[in-house]
Amino acid sequence: MSLYMRQVWAVVWKDALLELRTRERLVAMGAFAVLAAVLFNYSIDTAVVRPQDVAAGLVWMTIVFGGLLGIGRTFHLEAQDDALQGVLTSPAPKDAVFLGKAFANFVLLYLVSLLVLGVFTLFFGLDLGSNLGGLTLSLGLGALGFVSLGTLFSAVTAGTRMGETLLPILVFPLLVPVVIYGVGATSRLLASRPLSEVAGSLRMLAAFAVASLAVGAVLFRFVVED
Amino acid sequence: MDRPNGSPAPVLEASGLVREYGPVVAVAGIDVSLVPGEFLTIFGPNGAGKSSLLGMLAGALRPTAGTVRIRGDAIDAGGTEWRRHVGVLSHRGFLYHQLTVHENLRFYGMLFGVPDLDHRIDARLRQVGLDRRAAVRVQALSHGMRQRLSLARALLHDPALVLLDEPYTGLDPSAAALLRDVLMELRDGHRTVVMVTHNLREGLELATRVAIQVGGRFAWEGSVEGLIRSDFERFYHEVVEERS
Amino acid sequence: MSISGMRRAGTTLAVLGLLGLVGVYWLSFFWVPTEATQGIAQRIFYVHVPAAWTAFLAFGLSALTSGMYLWLRDERLDRAALAAAEGGMVFATIMLMTGPLWGKIAWGTFWTWEPRLTLTLLLWFIFLGYFMVRSSTENPEKGKRFAAVVAIVGALDIPFIHLSVLWFRSLHPQPVVVKPEGPTLPGDMLTLLLTSLAVFTVLFFGLFLLRYALEGLRAGLDERTRRVSALST
Numbered sequence: 001m002s003l004y005m006r007q008v009w010a011v012v013w014k015d016a017l018l019e020l021r022t023r024e025r026l027v028a029m030g031a032f033a034v035l036a037a038v039l040f041n042y043s044i045d046t047a048v049v050r051p052q053d054v055a056a057g058l059v060w061m062t063i064v065f066g067g068l069l070g071i072g073r074t075f076h077l078e079a080q081d082d083a084l085q086g087v088l089t090s091p092a093p094k095d096a097v098f099l100g101k102a103f104a105n106f107v108l109l110y111l112v113s114l115l116v117l118g119v120f121t122l123f124f125g126l127d128l129g130s131n132l133g134g135l136t137l138s139l140g141l142g143a144l145g146f147v148s149l150g151t152l153f154s155a156v157t158a159g160t161r162m163g164e165t166l167l168p169i170l171v172f173p174l175l176v177p178v179v180i181y182g183v184g185a186t187s188r189l190l191a192s193r194p195l196s197e198v199a200g201s202l203r204m205l206a207a208f209a210v211a212s213l214a215v216g217a218v219l220f221r222f223v224v225e226d
Numbered sequence: 227m228d229r230p231n232g233s234p235a236p237v238l239e240a241s242g243l244v245r246e247y248g249p250v251v252a253v254a255g256i257d258v259s260l261v262p263g264e265f266l267t268i269f270g271p272n273g274a275g276k277s278s279l280l281g282m283l284a285g286a287l288r289p290t291a292g293t294v295r296i297r298g299d300a301i302d303a304g305g306t307e308w309r310r311h312v313g314v315l316s317h318r319g320f321l322y323h324q325l326t327v328h329e330n331l332r333f334y335g336m337l338f339g340v341p342d343l344d345h346r347i348d349a350r351l352r353q354v355g356l357d358r359r360a361a362v363r364v365q366a367l368s369h370g371m372r373q374r375l376s377l378a379r380a381l382l383h384d385p386a387l388v389l390l391d392e393p394y395t396g397l398d399p400s401a402a403a404l405l406r407d408v409l410m411e412l413r414d415g416h417r418t419v420v421m422v423t424h425n426l427r428e429g430l431e432l433a434t435r436v437a438i439q440v441g442g443r444f445a446w447e448g449s450v451e452g453l454i455r456s457d458f459e460r461f462y463h464e465v466v467e468e469r470s
Numbered sequence: 471m472s473i474s475g476m477r478r479a480g481t482t483l484a485v486l487g488l489l490g491l492v493g494v495y496w497l498s499f500f501w502v503p504t505e506a507t508q509g510i511a512q513r514i515f516y517v518h519v520p521a522a523w524t525a526f527l528a529f530g531l532s533a534l535t536s537g538m539y540l541w542l543r544d545e546r547l548d549r550a551a552l553a554a555a556e557g558g559m560v561f562a563t564i565m566l567m568t569g570p571l572w573g574k575i576a577w578g579t580f581w582t583w584e585p586r587l588t589l590t591l592l593l594w595f596i597f598l599g600y601f602m603v604r605s606s607t608e609n610p611e612k613g614k615r616f617a618a619v620v621a622i623v624g625a626l627d628i629p630f631i632h633l634s635v636l637w638f639r640s641l642h643p644q645p646v647v648v649k650p651e652g653p654t655l656p657g658d659m660l661t662l663l664l665t666s667l668a669v670f671t672v673l674f675f676g677l678f679l680l681r682y683a684l685e686g687l688r689a690g691l692d693e694r695t696r697r698v699s700a701l702s703t
Contacts, residue, residue: 003339010336014322014329021324077322086320086379089286090337091309152623156616160606170599170620173592174627177634184641208630215626219619222540226287226612248610249696 007092011100016107018077025070025108032066033116037123051124056187059120060179063113063139064146068171070112071105071150072157072164079158084224094221102151102216109147113139131189134198138189141205142182148212149174155223181205234261235298237311237387237418238283242292245278252278254442255292260435262386263416265409267429270439271466276422279439280391283420284314296387310338313385317392319376323365327356327375330364331382338383350378355404370401377408388412390421394428406432430458438462440469473683473690480679487673494666502662511575514568516662520670521565522590526628528558528674529593532600533625536618545689548614551621552604553681557674559597565590583642585635592631596624 001009019026040058044051078084087097117135121128128135149171157166182205185198238260245253252275260266270276281287283294285301285308294301296308314320321330328347335343351357354374364372373396380388390409394402409432412419423429430436430450437447446465453461498516505512532554539547569587570580581587600620607613 006339007337010333013336014325014333017329018322018324080323081319081321082316083320083322085286085316085318086314086334087337089284089309089312089314090334091306091339092337093306149623152619156603156619159612159616160603161608162602162606166599166602166606169595169602173595173599173631174623176592177627177630180634180638184638204630204634211626211630215623219540219622222615223619225615249699 004093004096007096008100008103010092011087011097012104012107015077015101015104019104019108025073026111029066029070029108029112030115032069033062033112034119036062036066037116037119041123052126052190055120055124055126056183056190059116059186060142060183062116062120063109063143064172064175064179066112066116067109067143067146067150068168070108071147071154072167074101074105074151074154075158088224094224095217097224098151098217098220099213102148102213105147105151106144109143110140113143126190127192128190129192131192131195134189134195134202135186138182138185138198138202138205141202141209142178144209145178145205145212146175148209148216152216152220152223155220159223177208178205181208236261236295237297238420239295239298240283240292243279243282243289243294244291245275245282245287246290251442253282253289256439256442256444258283258420260387260418260420262418263413264434265413265419265432266421266435266437267433268420268422268437268439269424269426269429269462270422274439275442276439277391280389280420280422284312284389285309286314310383311386313380313383313388315376315380315388315390315393317395319372320379321364321372321375324363326361326363327351327367328360330375331379334379335382340383346382346384350382353381353408354378369396370398373397373401374404377405381408381412386417388417388419390419390423392423393421394423394425402428426459426462430455438465440466443469445469473686476679476683476686480676480681480683483672483676484680485676487669487676490665490669490672494662494669497662497665502658503656505659509576511572514572516666518565518568518572519586519663520666521561521568522586523667524670524674525558525562525565525590525593527671528554528561528678529597529621529628530625531678532558533621536621540615540618540622546686548618549685549689550678550682551618552685553678555597555600555617555621556681557677559594559601560677561670561674562590562594562597566594583635583639585632585639588635589628589632593624593628596620596627600624 037058040062041051044054075084078087088094114136117139120126150167153167153170154164156170157163160166181201185201185205188198188201189195236259238258240256240258243253243256243258244251254275256279258266268276268279278287282289282292285294285296288302296311299305299308301308322333325333328351331347331350332343335347340346347360348357351360354377356371356374356378359367359371364375367375373393377393380390393405397405406428409419409421413432413434419432421429421432430453433450435448436450436453437444439445445468494516498513502513502516504510505515532551535547535551535554538544539551566587569584569590573582574580600617603620604613604617607616
């Protein structure tokens with residue numbers, strides 16, 4: 001493994017280990033997912049609306065809100081003992097640190113999004129049919145884009161007085177494409193449409209993910225330098 | 227700094243360092259030049275800008291003006307190679323409390339690309355007396371032990387330049403003795419050390435060069451041979467009074 | 471260009487722009503023919519559309535200068551980004567206020583998810599984020615860097631947002647068919663639109679230069695204050 005990959009892996013490994021030890025974010029996001037699904041269930045008047053029709057949108061909104069919870073804490077782990085300084089003064093390039101953090105966040109968010117899908121399938125009686133692969137793919141691609149922007153901006157908000165409360169304001173406008181294409185694909189797939197019909201949306205999600213990872217990797221150094 | 231011709235190439239060369247925080251000038255123009263084996267201790271009252279100076283030498287703070295060269299490479303040139311040659315011990319620790327001693331070192335070892343990592347970790351842990359606590363989480367360690375771990379972390383990649391910011395703070399006598407031993411080993415091993423400390427006795431004992439920083443500048447700077455150890459405390463206060 | 475030179479240029483452009491604006495208003499009320507389907511309310515179009523165009527132009531300028539600022543670290547580039555962002559936000563606000571007004575009068579609804587309106591609304595919030603981030607740091611230098619990042623990411627995201635909103639719209643046609651104009655605008659209307667576009671652009675650059683000069687003066691004042699207080703310590 002090249003040194004660069006090793007450095008990225010070091011950050012991912014360390015964040016994963018910390019998450020396993022503390023389980024802070026996983027539990028918070030997981031609980032949020034389940035409780036949100038419960039609340040959403042009560043917020044829909046089933047006499048007027050079929051749950052299956054709105055499920056895709058609710059799944060994604062739950063992932064977005066729950067995701068923000070977890071991602072907002074990305075740099076909290078480092079705040080104790082100013083550990084981030086230690087990482088930044090190491091020879092690891094800033095983009096490697098960013099990619100490591102983003103990927104660690106991705107694993108966390110992807111797990112949570114699968115949980116959300118599972119919970120909504122259960123509570124709303126969804127039919128996943130043969131589209132499980134497509135569904136997990138759309139969630140994964142959306143999560144990747146989300147996580148890139150979220151990681152970059154959580155580094156920004158960590159340096160502000162307002163902190164995490166600023167994160168939704170910064171990130172929500174930028175997430176519109178993810179929500180539109182993600183929900184677009186998910187609702188089709190949940191309606192048992194073939195995968196080929198959502199290929200365009202998936203391509204856009206992938207393009208967005210790649211673009212936001214690249215931009216995040218380039219701009220991260222300007223956010224964390226002093 | 228005046229130096230005889232034919233000296234080895236400097237490990238650290240900083241010139242015209244200035245650091246401003248908005249209207250506040252913390253460092254107002256400082257030069258530092260050190261060759262391998264030199265041990266510079268920087269004394270000074272609080273607010274003299276010592277931590278800011280060290281931060282700039284470590285590449286953690288961007289100088290408002292001035293340059294820093296580590297082994298000839300300018301550190302603002304964009305590369306990260308030079309960071310392999312620098313080890314930093316700050317009072318901030320840089321430790322992850324939920325991870326064990328070994329895991330903390332493993333993480334930093336991977337970031338620094340340390341070869342033969344497991345052996346190096348074992349060796350350093352033995353050096354700082356933590357080898358029997360390798361599997362203990364940092365949150366369960368006393369302050370003195372955490373300092374020792376931070377020291378092991380700073381030295382894990384065998385850096386040519388070691389920067390220490392107030393390393394004696396909060397250390398019990400045995401930990402302080404261990405620190406002195408390790409620092410002497412570094413000096414004898416031709417590593418270069420810059421240490422900021424309030425501890426006049428310890429700081430003077432190890433130094434080859436001494437600087438007294440007041441108000442963002444070196445009020446006095448020179449070889450330790452130009453000083454009388456027994457008289458240093460009085461001398462220090464005199465310099466600080468004069469410049470304040 | 472010196473600061474006073476910039477202020478002169480800025481004032482000239484702004485005055486020209488304002489005069490032009492008066493002209494545009496007059497023309498849109500008294501000269502251009504009434505649009506067939508929407509009646510008098512459609513005239514707001516000649517203010518509404520150029521305002522949007524200017525807002526996006528301003529944002530592009532802000533993002534560009536932000537990128538250069540991060541690269542070259544010249545304070546003046548950051549000041550330009552700030553000035554452009556402020557101007558842009560003003561025009562975006564104008565667009566967002568005239569849009570629903572037009573909608574209500576012409577079609578009976580304040581808000582339809584018309585792609586341009588939606589995009590401008592999101593742009594407005596990205597501007598908001600720019601200013602909030604800029605002023606919420608302890609260290610002002612950090613605030614400038616953070617804001618620059620917001621501007622750059624925002625600008626890069628806008629094409630994606632645009633595509634996605636357009637696509638969404640194509641799937642979910644709104645009950646009210648909103649077609650403010652087609653590619654085939656009758657002669658006079660097109661002329662007025664283009665004129666208005668030019669007027670708004672001139673007005674924006676006038677305001678931009680004035681704001682930029684103001685920021686430059688402020689920076690100069692800060693610098694002098696600092697030097698004076700440094701002398702007295």
